[in-house]
Amino acid sequence: MTNIIGKITLSFQTFKAHRLRSFLTTLGIIIGVTTVIAILSLIEGLNRSVASQIQSIGSDLVFLQKHPMVMAGPRNLEEIANRPDLTPDDAEAITRLSSVDVAIPEISQQASKIKYRDHEVAQTRVTGSDENYSRVNNRFVESGRDFTRDDVLHRRSVGIIGSYVASNLFPEESPVGKELNIRGHRIMIIGVFKEKGAFLGQSMDNFIAIPYTFYEKIYSQRRESVIERAFFGYSVDIKPVPGKIEKAIDEIRELMRRRHGLTFDKPDDFEIGTQQRLMEIYQNITRVGFVAIVAIAAISLVVGGIGIMNIMLVSVAERTREIGIRKAVGASNQNILLQFLTESIILALIGGIIGIIFGVLLARLVSVVSPLKAAVSFWMIVLGFGFSAAVGIFFGIYPARRAASLNPIEALRYE
Amino acid sequence: MAKVSIVCRGIDIYKTYWRGKIPVEALRGVNIEIKNNEYISIMGASGSGKSTLIHILGCLDSPTSGEYYLEDKLVSQYTDLELARIRNKFIGFVFQNFSLLPRLTALENVALPLFYAGVKKRERVEKAKHILNKIGLGDRMAHRPNELSGGECQRVAISRALVNEPKIIFADEPTGNLDSKTGAEIMEIFDYLVEEGNTIVTVTHDQNVAGHAKRIIKLKDGLIQHD
Ligand SMILES: Nc1ncnc2c1ncn2[C@@H]1O[C@H](COP(=O)(O)OP(=O)(O)OP(=O)(O)O)[C@@H](O)[C@H]1O
Ligand SMILES: [Mg+2]
Numbered sequence: 001m002t003n004i005i006g007k008i009t010l011s012f013q014t015f016k017a018h019r020l021r022s023f024l025t026t027l028g029i030i031i032g033v034t035t036v037i038a039i040l041s042l043i044e045g046l047n048r049s050v051a052s053q054i055q056s057i058g059s060d061l062v063f064l065q066k067h068p069m070v071m072a073g074p075r076n077l078e079e080i081a082n083r084p085d086l087t088p089d090d091a092e093a094i095t096r097l098s099s100v101d102v103a104i105p106e107i108s109q110q111a112s113k114i115k116y117r118d119h120e121v122a123q124t125r126v127t128g129s130d131e132n133y134s135r136v137n138n139r140f141v142e143s144g145r146d147f148t149r150d151d152v153l154h155r156r157s158v159g160i161i162g163s164y165v166a167s168n169l170f171p172e173e174s175p176v177g178k179e180l181n182i183r184g185h186r187i188m189i190i191g192v193f194k195e196k197g198a199f200l201g202q203s204m205d206n207f208i209a210i211p212y213t214f215y216e217k218i219y220s221q222r223r224e225s226v227i228e229r230a231f232f233g234y235s236v237d238i239k240p241v242p243g244k245i246e247k248a249i250d251e252i253r254e255l256m257r258r259r260h261g262l263t264f265d266k267p268d269d270f271e272i273g274t275q276q277r278l279m280e281i282y283q284n285i286t287r288v289g290f291v292a293i294v295a296i297a298a299i300s301l302v303v304g305g306i307g308i309m310n311i312m313l314v315s316v317a318e319r320t321r322e323i324g325i326r327k328a329v330g331a332s333n334q335n336i337l338l339q340f341l342t343e344s345i346i347l348a349l350i351g352g353i354i355g356i357i358f359g360v361l362l363a364r365l366v367s368v369v370s371p372l373k374a375a376v377s378f379w380m381i382v383l384g385f386g387f388s389a390a391v392g393i394f395f396g397i398y399p400a401r402r403a404a405s406l407n408p409i410e411a412l413r414y415e
Numbered sequence: 416m417a418k419v420s421i422v423c424r425g426i427d428i429y430k431t432y433w434r435g436k437i438p439v440e441a442l443r444g445v446n447i448e449i450k451n452n453e454y455i456s457i458m459g460a461s462g463s464g465k466s467t468l469i470h471i472l473g474c475l476d477s478p479t480s481g482e483y484y485l486e487d488k489l490v491s492q493y494t495d496l497e498l499a500r501i502r503n504k505f506i507g508f509v510f511q512n513f514s515l516l517p518r519l520t521a522l523e524n525v526a527l528p529l530f531y532a533g534v535k536k537r538e539r540v541e542k543a544k545h546i547l548n549k550i551g552l553g554d555r556m557a558h559r560p561n562e563l564s565g566g567e568c569q570r571v572a573i574s575r576a577l578v579n580e581p582k583i584i585f586a587d588e589p590t591g592n593l594d595s596k597t598g599a600e601i602m603e604i605f606d607y608l609v610e611e612g613n614t615i616v617t618v619t620h621d622q623n624v625a626g627h628a629k630r631i632i633k634l635k636d637g638l639i640q641h642d
Binding site: 321322324325326327328329330331332333334335407408409412 | 496510
């Protein structure tokens, strides 16, 4: 124990003598650890918000769409546009499947602006669905009431607004019972959804839900362009019976193929996705980020390590006489090895600690100036520590070995 | 001190250095025996192999051939770790150029062998202080080597050699870098140490210095000419 403390004090004496040199040496490690900590904590923050969002959307939803969830690579847009549109009838048919709890049609579009007296909100999403909308989407009507079957059947001009819309348009009064105007149609507000928060910096509460029957009246014009025909139609959100998600997917596929009159040799003309799949897609994206970090970390740590090795070799050469003297008074090879190894480890750790501090600050800064919320966790700090210690050992062992193996007399003779 | 009367014994010791491809025979078959409480001076012309010999005797270097025994054990059979222990506890070495660590104080320099012996901090300081007081440097303990005179440095180096109470002390021209008065003071310390029962081997050019020793070994061209 006295030995360890002795070695550490010894190392610090050496660093004090070469302050600038020591700092420059650790720069590589500082940069490496800073980048790793900053990027890791940003990805972690992203992961957390995505995970919590996906959970809050509702567990184990299945999505039926005309177009693929992610357009990977060049796709024939024309082919997708020419597929049959999905319809509310499809949702109804799917609801009747034994493995399905409930299915809803969903269709949306962005309204440019919605005004109420002298207040306004922009980029509000208008979503058409049916009375099961809040059940499928894990939404909760906080004040007022939810849709009823009658609202849908009678094409009532009613709507439920997200909390963002509520607080911006009606800062002082209750929105329930008030009327909004969209594209010349009056909508009576019957309820307000409970807040869900932001996802990737975007509010999830800036929307208004209306019966799809009424939606069709507001947005009645035909979809002309390829893009419009491919992407702007109905999709169906399906909530399977718990534990029957695989069966539900099979049944939905079979049903839809029948409804579209596809013979067995034809491919599907619709896409089925799951939240699981969504999560996987997301994870694939972050995996690329992880690979990039590993590469950055590896490069900068190797550069930092070589810097440390270099400075330690210089240090061994400079202190050859010292090594000789120490050996002459009884230092063993191991004593000398540990002395220099402690030095390189401490050097690397100092770099690591500075890097951790910079990394955390950088992550904080990004959190402040951008919607990305960084989450620094303990394991990252341990990782930063561990990595720099490993670099110190790995790149310090060769110079330390060299110091330890010096012959005492030759070392003493060294000028 | 030790019961064994022969502290060390070298048999037919050769040391060959290589300058490129040319061999330099520094020692060519030296036989030597050192008994307990002896005071020996090794003399000889420059280049005769004195330093080479004392380094081998002090286990700082190994012979090219021949056998060297410390207390009846063959030194070449010791491991690196055992050799370090021997240099630490069994042998005290004093160099001509003092060889102190420049960044350490006199006290820390003296305590260094104790550090490698695994002695606790408080005891290290106590022992080092005790010996520095005895050698007359009680008021110089916090000084670094560059703040000390040559004689003082050499006394620090001697204290360092003595601090682990070694069985034998080797000194390679301990007065070589000192004026004659300071040199004489150092020699007095050695006389005193011998009286106390220490075993001392010094290397010197100086007839006066050698005069203190009871036994003089003359080296010439790597051979013992006179014992
Ligand atoms: N590392 C070495 N490489 C090559 N030759 C060496 C080496 N060390 C010593 N020698 C040679 O060995 C011979 C003996 O050297 P040594 O240092 O033992 O002499 P010395 O008697 O101590 O001389 P001095 O009185 O000058 O100190 C000399 O010829 C010297 O040049
Ligand atoms: Mg010499």
